[in-house]
Amino acid sequence: MTTPPPNTVIAELAEALRRKKARQRHYRGIDYHHFLDDWHHIPRGTAVFGDTVVYGYPHIGRVLALEAGLKAHFQAPFWAEEKINGFNVRIVRIGDRILALTRGGFVCPFTTDRLPDLMPLTPFDRHPELVVCAEVAGPDNPYLESSPPFIDRDVRLFVFDLMETNRAAFLPYRDKQALIERFRLPAVPCYGYFRVDEVERIRRLMLELHRDWREGLVFKEDSPRDHRAKYVTGNSNIDDLRAAADNLLELPPEYFTNRLLRLILFIEENGLGLTVDLERLLGGVLLGGLHQAVTKYQQEHRVYTTFRCRFRERENAELLLDHLKRASRHVQIRPRTLAREDGRWLLEFDRIYPALTGMLGDLLAGRMIYD
Amino acid sequence: MTTPPPNTVIAELAEALRRKKARQRHYRGIDYHHFLDDWHHIPRGTAVFGDTVVYGYPHIGRVLALEAGLKAHFQAPFWAEEKINGFNVRIVRIGDRILALTRGGFVCPFTTDRLPDLMPLTPFDRHPELVVCAEVAGPDNPYLESSPPFIDRDVRLFVFDLMETNRAAFLPYRDKQALIERFRLPAVPCYGYFRVDEVERIRRLMLELHRDWREGLVFKEDSPRDHRAKYVTGNSNIDDLRAAADNLLELPPEYFTNRLLRLILFIEENGLGLTVDLERLLGGVLLGGLHQAVTKYQQEHRVYTTFRCRFRERENAELLLDHLKRASRHVQIRPRTLAREDGRWLLEFDRIYPALTGMLGDLLAGRMIYD
Numbered sequence: 001m002t003t004p005p006p007n008t009v010i011a012e013l014a015e016a017l018r019r020k021k022a023r024q025r026h027y028r029g030i031d032y033h034h035f036l037d038d039w040h041h042i043p044r045g046t047a048v049f050g051d052t053v054v055y056g057y058p059h060i061g062r063v064l065a066l067e068a069g070l071k072a073h074f075q076a077p078f079w080a081e082e083k084i085n086g087f088n089v090r091i092v093r094i095g096d097r098i099l100a101l102t103r104g105g106f107v108c109p110f111t112t113d114r115l116p117d118l119m120p121l122t123p124f125d126r127h128p129e130l131v132v133c134a135e136v137a138g139p140d141n142p143y144l145e146s147s148p149p150f151i152d153r154d155v156r157l158f159v160f161d162l163m164e165t166n167r168a169a170f171l172p173y174r175d176k177q178a179l180i181e182r183f184r185l186p187a188v189p190c191y192g193y194f195r196v197d198e199v200e201r202i203r204r205l206m207l208e209l210h211r212d213w214r215e216g217l218v219f220k221e222d223s224p225r226d227h228r229a230k231y232v233t234g235n236s237n238i239d240d241l242r243a244a245a246d247n248l249l250e251l252p253p254e255y256f257t258n259r260l261l262r263l264i265l266f267i268e269e270n271g272l273g274l275t276v277d278l279e280r281l282l283g284g285v286l287l288g289g290l291h292q293a294v295t296k297y298q299q300e301h302r303v304y305t306t307f308r309c310r311f312r313e314r315e316n317a318e319l320l321l322d323h324l325k326r327a328s329r330h331v332q333i334r335p336r337t338l339a340r341e342d343g344r345w346l347l348e349f350d351r352i353y354p355a356l357t358g359m360l361g362d363l364l365a366g367r368m369i370y371d
Numbered sequence: 372m373t374t375p376p377p378n379t380v381i382a383e384l385a386e387a388l389r390r391k392k393a394r395q396r397h398y399r400g401i402d403y404h405h406f407l408d409d410w411h412h413i414p415r416g417t418a419v420f421g422d423t424v425v426y427g428y429p430h431i432g433r434v435l436a437l438e439a440g441l442k443a444h445f446q447a448p449f450w451a452e453e454k455i456n457g458f459n460v461r462i463v464r465i466g467d468r469i470l471a472l473t474r475g476g477f478v479c480p481f482t483t484d485r486l487p488d489l490m491p492l493t494p495f496d497r498h499p500e501l502v503v504c505a506e507v508a509g510p511d512n513p514y515l516e517s518s519p520p521f522i523d524r525d526v527r528l529f530v531f532d533l534m535e536t537n538r539a540a541f542l543p544y545r546d547k548q549a550l551i552e553r554f555r556l557p558a559v560p561c562y563g564y565f566r567v568d569e570v571e572r573i574r575r576l577m578l579e580l581h582r583d584w585r586e587g588l589v590f591k592e593d594s595p596r597d598h599r600a601k602y603v604t605g606n607s608n609i610d611d612l613r614a615a616a617d618n619l620l621e622l623p624p625e626y627f628t629n630r631l632l633r634l635i636l637f638i639e640e641n642g643l644g645l646t647v648d649l650e651r652l653l654g655g656v657l658l659g660g661l662h663q664a665v666t667k668y669q670q671e672h673r674v675y676t677t678f679r680c681r682f683r684e685r686e687n688a689e690l691l692l693d694h695l696k697r698a699s700r701h702v703q704i705r706p707r708t709l710a711r712e713d714g715r716w717l718l719e720f721d722r723i724y725p726a727l728t729g730m731l732g733d734l735l736a737g738r739m740i741y742d
Contacts (some may be wrong), residue, residue, distance in 0.1 A: 061739030068737030229739060248631070253624025258742070260619070264661040265734060274658050276651060283654030287645050290635040363636060366439030368432030368600060371629070 002041065003168035006053040009042055016042075027107040027319070030094060034105030043168075045105035049094045055168040057088055057103060057133055057161075060218060060228045064265045066206065067199045069229060074196045076223040079173060080205065082189040083230055084158045085148050085215040085239065086137025091115065092165060093124040100136075109323065110142050110309055111157075113316035118157035123183040130179075133161035133170075135188065142309045142320055142347075145243040149213045154310060158188040160218070170226060191217070207270060209233050234266035234278075238285055245289020246296075246303060249355035250330050293353075297360040304352040306336065310344040317347040330354065373412065374539035377424040380413050387413075398478040398690070401465060405476030414539075416476035420465045426539040428459055428474060428504055428532075431589060431599045435636045437577065438570045440600060445567045447594040450544060451576065453560040454601055455529045456519050456586040456610065457508025462486065463536060464495040471507075480694065481513050481680055482528075484687035489528035494554040501550075504532035504541075506559065513680045513691055513718075516614040520584045525681060529559040531589070541597055562588070578641060580604050605637035605649075609656055616660020617667075617674060620726035621701050664724075668731040675723040677707065681715040688718040701725065 004012070013033055016022035021039040025032055034047040035056065045056030063069025088103040089111050098121055100111035115121060123130055138155030139147045162171040162179060170176070180187045191205055202217070209216060216232030237259040244251055263282070267274065293303045311317040317338050324333045328351070336348040363369075375383070384404055387393035392410040396403055405418040406427065414427030434440025459474040460482050469492055471482035486492060494501055509526030510518045533542040533550060541547070551558045562576055573588070580587065587603030608630040615622055634653070638645065664674045682688040688709055695704045699722070707719040734740075 059741045061741055063737055063739055064734040065737050068735060069739065070737070072737035073739060248628050253628070256627050257619050257624070260657055260661055261730070261734075264658060264665055267658075268662065268665050274655075274662055279654035279658055280647060280651040281654065282658060283650030283652065284645075286631055287635060287638075287650055287653060290631055291639065291645055294635055294639050359632070363435040363632075364439060366434055366436050366441070366443035368434055368440065368444060370430045370432055 003043065003055065004041055006051070006166040009046060009053045010048060010051065012040055012042065013048060016040075025106060027099070027109070027112075028315070030097065030099070030107070032094075032107070034101075036104070045090075045101070045103050047101050047105040047107075052092075052094060052165050054090055054092050054101060054105075054131055054165055055163065056105060057090060060230050062230050062232070064231075064262055066203065066231050066269055069231065070196050070199060070202070070219065073227060073229050074219065074221055075227075076221050077193055077195045078219045078221045078227075079193055080191045080202060080217045080219055081160055082158075082191065082209070082214065083216040083218050083232065084135040084137050084160075084188055085144075085146055085236065086135040086155075086158070087141065087143050089134055089136055089157075090163070091119075091132040091134065093128050093130070098124055106323070106327075109316040109319035110311065111136050113311045113313055114155070116312070118155070119159070119186055120183055123179065123185065127179075129164045129166070131163035131165055132159055132185070133163060134159045140308050140310060142307055142324065142349075145305055146239050148215070157186055159185045160188045173220060173222065173226070188218075193222070194219075203270060206231070206233060207272075210235050210266070210270075213239065215239075232262065232266075234263050234270070234272065237263040237266070238281055241282070242285040242289060245286055246293040246305060247331075247351075247353040247356060248290070249359060250353055293356055294360060297357065297364070301357075301361070302350075302352050303356045303360065304334070304350040306348060306350050308346060308348045310341075310346055312344060314338065314345050317345050320347070321349065324349070374414065374426065375412055377422070377537040380417060380424045381419060381422065383411055383413065384419060387411075396477060398470070398480070398483075399686070401468065401470070401478070403465075403478070405472075407475070416461075416472070416474050418472050418476040418478075423463075423465060423536050425461055425463050425472060425476075425502055425536055426534065427476060428461060431601050433601050433603070435602075435633055437574065437602050437640055440602065441567050441570060441573070441590065444598060444600050445590065445592055446598075447592050448564055448566045449590045449592045449598075450564055451562045451573060451588045451590055452531055453529075453562065453580070453585065454587040454589050454603065455506040455508050455531075455559055456515075456517055456607065457506040457526075457529070458512065458514050460505055460507055460528075461534070462490075462503040462505065464499050464501070469495055477694070477698075480687040480690040481682065482507050484682045484684055485526070487683070489526070490530070490557055491554055494550065494556065498535075498550075500535045500537070502534035502536055503530055503556070504534060505530045511679050511681060513678055513695065513720075516676055517610050519586070528557055530556045531559045544591060544593065544597070559589075564593070565590075574641060577602070577604060578643075581606050581637070581641075584610065586610075603633065603637075605634050605641070605643065608634040608637070609652055612653070613656035613660060616657055617664040617676060618702075618722075618724040618727060619661070620730060621724055664727055665731060668728065668735070672728075672732070673721075673723050674727045674731065675705070675721040677719060677721050679717060679719045681712075681717050683715060685709070685716050688716050691718070692720065695720070 022035045032049045038044045043056030047054045089100040091100045100108045102108045135158045138151040140154045162176045210233035213235045215236040218230045221227040332352040334350040338347045393406045403420045409415045416427030418425045460471040462471045471479045473479045506529045509522040511525045533547045581604035584606045586607040589601045592598040703723040705721040
């Protein structure tokens, strides 16, 4: 089950397009294709620009039991990097342009626009084949309601892996670190190098991250197979539930039960116990978000969340809006403002959640339901 | 869309059996059939004993907004009866035997066994065509984890409707009340007769029921169409979530979100506000049940709930177990004890929840999941 080489990916493209497993896209003069699903061992999000293949970022498995998970999956020491609560991008140079691709392989007009603000672009001069894998996070982003507690404005970028075009593999960890240092790339915090039997050291670290409302850790084995796993803090689940409470009907139904299970297993394994504070916190995020949704519906007859993000170029804001409108099957996008502010274009738009909006409309009008 | 007459129901039976919409059953010398789904306007749970048809208990619609719901659906004054948190049965005389049918139309060996303890059976001497519709509720029942707060042992029976065999309609309300009084049948509490504009009176009543942790009300219009609707208290949703926390993976995924929505709409409409107590309560039932499930798994490698119920005849206990084993597709039934106690046969058995059992086994062993 190895990922096929670039020429095979390119050769498969026509068939993938016919089967709707890939799509053609266009971004400001650049034509490209991307794979919408894992297909014939080509990872979802793989993008093809002419004869350049940018492989999709692979899935990283999650363990819900820290100690058992590390023991089951790691055969060598590993690094523990912080998992940042944002969205995954791959940054790549195509001709003389530097583009940011989303996890799905779509050129993100927002991240692409803001790249000069987010990281030095000099590495691409020396290494034009470089693919920088990073998380973009912060309160003012167009995709996510939640953001790390330590970013109070706009977004920041955190590099966690390097790849190369036309190669489905990460650079070795030490090579990655050397390049990050040489080019002073903003990187995710690395909390150290651990042996599998140092679970207690990792547990203490996890508890600190939990108390700081950070998301968790990604473990990367120091071995040629470069094995990986992620483990998140209890509080990151509370954050997820908070972010989801007002659009709960649009989410996959197991969203809630999964987070509850992760939370209880974290509490259990890390000896935190069920405290009144935790109970209240959980009840509060679930009820608070729904209460807000009901109030919003009563005032404006719509349940929505307002997003904001900043651009250097107005055209990119418009391209983002176009993309969101086309891509948001279930959710409706309503632009609010696009105006100059502090040398940037500030875009504000709403995501209107039609399932909850419709259901609240029906229920508050007294509709009878049969269950 | 009227329910077909008895001869049509009987004529449709062969086709329904072929299509697996009906099944043949046997209970201690009695052969019968019942409909597994609504089919050709024959309600689910309709049972056929020879030429006697016992129609299924119809669905009652639920409103999640009290005032809007009453205004939208009621055109005449109505009675408000308490909704009891138990399981629905129809009690009927077939030949010289008196049987209790579940909502699905299956003869319930437990309720049938206990009928002499639960209600006077004299009405059937005078009215052999009577179908008594009732809720059976209490902590020691074989089907439900939750029970009304005012029953601390065994089960009780509460009549809420009367029907007749071979007729798909309820007796008029006043006729029902007269028969209940004449035969001293145990009935659900009736809280009075209300006009649609007396919402505030009903709201005060609902808040009392809510504070007493009772389930809610069923409204029955004083009109030939006998229109009905149900509305439940906020706390009944907390009860539901408490009962579900340890088998959350076996329940339909919208179980949680529905209850949360009902709860928040109850709070909102009845001006209760989001209190710290409520937040804590909700968080507590969700985390408490799951925590218990994890602890149970760690001790016994199984997540289960123990049920107990009492029988007059040992054979009925065995028939119930056989039925539960055959009927519980997802859940495993494990008998614990069947022994004499205080003149009854006390049966104890476990419902083992395989989905949560399996998932906790995998997760606690460190299984990696990809989501």
